[in-house]
Amino acid sequence: MPHKFSTLALAISCTLISVPTDVFSATVSSTVAQTFLGIGGSGAWWPHDLFNFPDSVRQNLSTLLFSDAGLGISSYRYNLGGGGVGVSNPVRAPQTPYVSAGVYNFSADPQGTFFLQQASNFGVPGITMFINSAPAPLTSNKFSCGGQFVNANGPAYATYIVDVAEHWREAGINISYISAMNEPDNSFGTPPTCGQEGMLVEPNQRSVLVSDLWNELNSRGLSNTIGILADETSAMGKFYLNLLDFIHTRPLGTAITEYPVWLPEVVDMVAHIAHHAYDFPSDASYLTYINSVKSIAPGKSTWMSEICCSVGTPTDTGIGFAEGFDPTINNALMWAGLVFQSFIIGGEAHYDFWTMVSNGLGCEPLTDPTCATTANSEGWTDGMIYYDPDYATNGNFELYIVKHFWVYKHFGNFVKPGTQRNPVTGSGANDVTLVVSNSTTYSVIAMNPNTTASTLSLTFPQSVCAKTAFLTSATENFATIAAATGKGSTWSLPLSATSLSTYIFDRSAC
Ligand SMILES: *[C@@H]1O[C@H](CO)[C@@H](O)[C@H](O)[C@H]1NC(C)=O
Ligand SMILES: *[C@@H]1O[C@H](CO)[C@@H](O)[C@H](O)[C@H]1NC(C)=O
Ligand SMILES: *[C@@H]1O[C@H](CO)[C@@H](O)[C@H](O)[C@H]1NC(C)=O
Ligand SMILES: *[C@@H]1O[C@H](CO)[C@@H](O)[C@H](O)[C@H]1NC(C)=O
Ligand SMILES: *[C@@H]1O[C@H](CO)[C@@H](O)[C@H](O)[C@H]1NC(C)=O
Numbered sequence: 001m002p003h004k005f006s007t008l009a010l011a012i013s014c015t016l017i018s019v020p021t022d023v024f025s026a027t028v029s030s031t032v033a034q035t036f037l038g039i040g041g042s043g044a045w046w047p048h049d050l051f052n053f054p055d056s057v058r059q060n061l062s063t064l065l066f067s068d069a070g071l072g073i074s075s076y077r078y079n080l081g082g083g084g085v086g087v088s089n090p091v092r093a094p095q096t097p098y099v100s101a102g103v104y105n106f107s108a109d110p111q112g113t114f115f116l117q118q119a120s121n122f123g124v125p126g127i128t129m130f131i132n133s134a135p136a137p138l139t140s141n142k143f144s145c146g147g148q149f150v151n152a153n154g155p156a157y158a159t160y161i162v163d164v165a166e167h168w169r170e171a172g173i174n175i176s177y178i179s180a181m182n183e184p185d186n187s188f189g190t191p192p193t194c195g196q197e198g199m200l201v202e203p204n205q206r207s208v209l210v211s212d213l214w215n216e217l218n219s220r221g222l223s224n225t226i227g228i229l230a231d232e233t234s235a236m237g238k239f240y241l242n243l244l245d246f247i248h249t250r251p252l253g254t255a256i257t258e259y260p261v262w263l264p265e266v267v268d269m270v271a272h273i274a275h276h277a278y279d280f281p282s283d284a285s286y287l288t289y290i291n292s293v294k295s296i297a298p299g300k301s302t303w304m305s306e307i308c309c310s311v312g313t314p315t316d317t318g319i320g321f322a323e324g325f326d327p328t329i330n331n332a333l334m335w336a337g338l339v340f341q342s343f344i345i346g347g348e349a350h351y352d353f354w355t356m357v358s359n360g361l362g363c364e365p366l367t368d369p370t371c372a373t374t375a376n377s378e379g380w381t382d383g384m385i386y387y388d389p390d391y392a393t394n395g396n397f398e399l400y401i402v403k404h405f406w407v408y409k410h411f412g413n414f415v416k417p418g419t420q421r422n423p424v425t426g427s428g429a430n431d432v433t434l435v436v437s438n439s440t441t442y443s444v445i446a447m448n449p450n451t452t453a454s455t456l457s458l459t460f461p462q463s464v465c466a467k468t469a470f471l472t473s474a475t476e477n478f479a480t481i482a483a484a485t486g487k488g489s490t491w492s493l494p495l496s497a498t499s500l501s502t503y504i505f506d507r508s509a510c
Contacts (some may be wrong), residue, residue, distance in 0.1 A: 030461035040075025066122035086143035086191025145194035227271025314449035325379025358383025
């Protein structure tokens with residue numbers, strides 16, 4: 001503000017001090033919307049590195065991911081490797097147990113299977129086995145990237161997948177979902193220098209792959225025990241890498257234009273329609289996707305199963321797939337906004353972040369003490385917990401927790417499988433207030449994306465009693481704060497500037 005206005009500014013700010021914080025009102029519906037099924041993320045590709053860390057750190061990491069003392073995720077996506085043939089980055093080249101038809105080495109990929117076992121030991125209820133590529137001998141080019149699914153090898157691929165799933169189930173690890181074509185729209189490069197595993201599955205091949213897998217599960221009596229997730233296309237609409245194109249056009253394309261090609265034929269064989277959201281759709285595009293699925297596959301639920309890597313702010317500016325590491329509350333709340341979008345706008349029941357643990361700091365934590373807490377343009381915002389990419393040479397086994405961890409903990413701790421969403425209406429209702437309930441409790445997860453504090457006056461469909469609350473902001477990390485105040489069915493929930501809060505209520509009068 002120019003100098004000559006400073007007296008006026010002072011007068012205005014004195015006036016503002018006497019004005020109460022913004023109060024807005026909303027009402028919780030007694031009619032529930034969706035029942036939640038899971039919150040989680042993927043075990044790729046960090047297990048390769050974290051397996052090498054001291055066991056105390058591996059145990060700490062497992063606690064941070066899998067227990068309610070940490071994120072308390074209810075979904076873990078184990079990446080069944082394709083052998084990494086043709087992938088030049090060893091971290092992204094998980095071994096496969098496949099030796100030859102019917103011959104397996106279940107000691108392969110000790111890194112991935114260690115954290116799979118940890119997730120199971122900690123009681124994560126929903127374990128998915130997802131696959132980027134068939135083992136090299138079964139693909140069109142005999143590599144684990146750059147090639148394509150071969151229809152004639154569908155039965156052999158299905159036998160392999162179900163053999164592996166049965167092996168782990170017999171070992172006590174309840175794999176309950178299989179995704180056999182993660183991002184089938186991309187073969188991820190040219191061997192021997194692919195950046196990761198990948199196998200193109202053309203839209204007209206996808207029903208072949210799904211039905212071969214379903215037939216194999218069915219022949220072993222497993223089709224009601226293990227659900228098929230498909231097809232994990234990268235984008236709900238069209239995926240533009242160029243951020244400006246994306247902002248200007250917000251197009252629709254990939255998933256919903258391809259579903260008509262394969263989905264109707266196998267819709268009864270698919271448990272949930274899983275999609276990624278790397279196109280970062282607007283609310284309107286998200287709804288177009290949801291409604292399109294409703295018309296193609298009535299009664300089927302969609303799962304948001306992978307997303308990461310957007311910079312941007314909680315007021316929805318700058319969102320889109322891009323390089324850049326931003327560990328601050330601003331970007332963590334931007335991402336919380338995406339979770340709200342899937343749950344409230346999309347009405348979806350399941351949400352997985354991509355990699356959870358990442359080495360994409362873009363800076364050197366040993367030489368730069370602010371590395372893990374300061375945004376930079378060299379890293380990637382693809383994790384909640386980070387580690388030093390140079391750990392093997394410098395012996396730095398520290399885990400760096402960023403704000404995204406504390407923000408996701410609100411969802412992981414309270415949006416448990418079986419809880420339900422109670423829609424919120426009224427003038428203060430917005431797309432960043434999520435009310436979830438079970439038989440005893442309402443949990444209100446509310447974001448304030450603004451830089452000024454406000455208060456939500458919330459009316460429940462019954463008398464409730466405020467119990468406790470938790471706050472994540474620039475200065476707080478899931479800190480316990482005062483419970484809401486009020487009585488009967490109407491309560492005040494203070495929302496700090498730029499924060500995410502969870503207020504807990506018993507479903508009975510105090
Ligand atoms: C199985 O895989 C493990 C891990 O890579 C390896 O050490 C072992 O030699 C393999 N066993 C066989 C029989 O190939
Ligand atoms: C796996 O599922 C079986 C049958 O539902 C159950 O008894 C067992 O406790 C589950 N194991 C784990 C580790 O969740
Ligand atoms: C686990 O790691 C976090 C993050 O580095 C650290 O704050 C915490 O003290 C560790 N806990 C244990 C038990 O080592
Ligand atoms: C309901 O949710 C609360 C808060 O997450 C939890 O403490 C409680 O155990 C849940 N109750 C049931 C019956 O699941
Ligand atoms: C944030 O600001 C917008 C625009 O003024 C307002 O509509 C919204 O209610 C505010 N949200 C909160 C949680 O304070």
